[in-house]
Amino acid sequence: xxxxxxxxxxxSDLKSDLEREARARKAPVSSILDDAVRAWLKNSGMDxxxxxxxxxxxAAAAGCFGAFAGRNPHRAERARDAVRAxxxxxxxx
Numbered sequence: 001x002x003x004x005x006x007x008x009x010x011x012s013d014l015k016s017d018l019e020r021e022a023r024a025r026k027a028p029v030s031s032i033l034d035d036a037v038r039a040w041l042k043n044s045g046m047d048x049x050x051x052x053x054x055x056x057x058x059a060a061a062a063g064c065f066g067a068f069a070g071r072n073p074h075r076a077e078r079a080r081d082a083v084r085a086x087x088x089x090x091x092x093x
Contacts, residue, residue, distance in 0.1 A: 002030070018033070
């Protein structure tokens with residue numbers, strides 16, 4: 001089931017070619033586009049190895065994430081000041 005929408009502009013010639021191909025196959029243009037995109041992705045060289053690269057990048061970025069620990073019920077109200085204080089401390093010379 002298709003749930004996502006993606007739009008883009010294309011030339012009149014390309015649109016005519018897509019519609020002609022869809023009529024020849026007796027299929028909707030969206031099916032022709034699905035087939036074309038799937039074939040392109042398959043041939044583009046994307047493979048499972050890139051998932052490992054994504055995992056590596058996520059792990060590297062995770063070092064930049066942080067959280068405040070504590071039991072202060074007003075923490076959210078004072079978050080801006082706390083973040084600025086931490087940044088000032090971290091980047092103090």
